[in-house]
Amino acid sequence: MSLYSYFRISKPSLEKIPPERADAEFSRLQRRTFWGVTAAYTMYYICRMTFGVVKQPLIDGGVMNAAQLGITGSVFYFVYATGKFMNGFIADYCNIRRFMAAGLIISTAINLILGLLGIFSVSGIAAFLLFALLWGINGWAQSMGSPPGTISLSRWYPLSKRGTMYSIFSSTPGLGKAVTMVFTGFIVAASGWQWGFLAAAAAGIAGIMATRFIHDTPESCGLPSVQALSGEPVKELDKKPTRELQKWVFKHPGIWVIAISTAFLYITQHAVSDWGVLFLQKQKGFSLERATQIIGLAEAFGIGGNIAAGWISDRLFKGNRARPVILAGAVAVASLGGFLFLGGGYLANMTLVALFSASFSVVFCIVAGLMALDFVPRKATGAALGIVGISSYAAAGLQSVASGLLIDRFCTEGAYDFTPVSIFWTVACVAAFVLPVIGWKYLKH
Secondary structure, three states: OOHHHHHEOOOOOOOOOOHHHHHHHHHHHHHHHHHHHHHHHHHHHHHHHHHHHOHHHHHHOOOOOHHHHHHHHHHHHHHHHHHHHHHHHHHOOEOHHHHHHHHHHHHHHHHHHHHHHHHOOOOHHHHHHHHHHHHHHHHHHHOOOHHHHHHHHHHHOOHHHHHHHHHHHOOHHHHHHHHHHHHHHHHHHHHOHHHHHHHHHHHHHHHHHHHHHOOOOOHHHOOOOHHHHHOOOOOOHHHOOHHHHHHHHHHOHHHHHHHHHHHHHHHHHHHHHHHHHHHHHHHHOOOHHHHHHHHHHHHHHHHHHHHHHHHHHHHHOOOOOHHHHHHHHHHHHHHHHHHHHOOOOHHHHHHHHHHHHHHHHHHHHHHHHHHHHHHOOHHHHHHHHHHHHHHHHHHHHHHHHHHHHHHHHOEEOOEEOOHHHHHHHHHHHHHHHHHHHHOHHHOOO
16 A cells, blocks of 8 residues: 555445434534644644753753753744645645554654663764754644644534634643643653653553544445535535645635744744743743743643633624634733743742743644634644744744743853843744734735
8 A cells, every 4th residue: 555545535335324324423523523633733742842841951961051951942943844744735635644644653763762762871962953844843743742632633623613623622732731841841850851751652542542442434434525414515616626725725824824923933832832841940940840830730721711702702793703802812912021021939930831832722723723724624624834934933943942042142151041042932922823823804804
């Protein structure tokens, strides 16, 4: 069997489910698929976020400095950006279960190798080059997670339910980060950074097992299409071939408003995720365990923000996405500024990061997800994700380099001044919610 045959979208099954059983069977497979992609993508994030936890131990152990860590992180993001773009377009044609599992297998293997490198005490320039190479490969593998996860919602849910389900699915990064920061942080503090990667590899294995619950399309299971089962009318645009729809999405100005806005969202989000632990250690004097608790436990509030985002915009604001973005964006900027520029103890910083995480997640879910789902045709969901992804993660890569260089530049004899990089992060947060509000007219149709 060729790779093309293995990964291509499943053909409709010749064995059909009897009409009297169709609704019940559809609901069962729909739930299995949703929770399968949700669990698998959570494990994807654990395999991605370990690097943010181990930065201080890597610096303390003389393995890499802040600039090298920033470059290694940027390699991940630039590769991820390219992979997100390409894999988004490819995934529209693919079997989502096999595609998602393949990326997680590679990511799990990379984390395992990095853990073993640490056990064998690789350091110096060799460690830097190996980390950059392997973490770059992990970036490509990670880019195979989000497209099939989001495409599964298009294949299995009508538009009337997709916003709510996307809100839940998009909370998986917050859950993955929380688990990584708290539990992986505890493992790293107790046993060393090597064991953080090994723990991530174990999570990856669990995610690979979860992909077994994913089903490709209703038609491949002997069921009618989601439109036929839900009574959703088929638009004329949806009848066009996938390739034409992908071109339509690429030319739509709304997708580029979302792409640029999401780029600033990713600068802000990954600044806190990637550097928040180091910031708390060096700027505010917290231990590694305390710092990971603050970032990790606060991330849990982001899950609530994600889940609430769809309900808030659909019910309270009657489908107007701009108004909740303005309100939540203002709260996010204020709480981020308090975290970066004020002092405070453990509870104060926990509260500020939790408030930022919850409000920022509302903005993130609406801008990076729901706004696109409002107008993107079902068969071109992956293409839209690819366009947004390459913009977002190219910006995240630039953030990683710029943040690392700014932190290193203003470090004198081990004393860090985070003021310049904090200004950079705050300005990005403001742009993240102002741009989609200005460009709202392109996103309403």
